[in-house]
Amino acid sequence: MCKNIFDYDDGDFIHSISDNLAIDSDGDFMMRMGDNMAMDMDTGDIHFISSWSDEDDED
DSSP: OOOEEEETTTTEEEEESSSSEEEETTSOEEEEEETTEEEETTTOOEEEBSOOOOGGGGO
16 A cells, blocks of 8 residues: 655655555655645645545556
């Protein structure tokens, strides 16, 4: 289930650990807000990311 997602704001990678939760290269938790948006759980900042689609979309 682990997907690699690119964070355009930080220039690092996010690794999903569930459908709505991920951890980035710096160890910060990120929560999915949409297909191309995630929120840093520590700061509350919104990050623009490469596609983070639902598991159901991959059939």
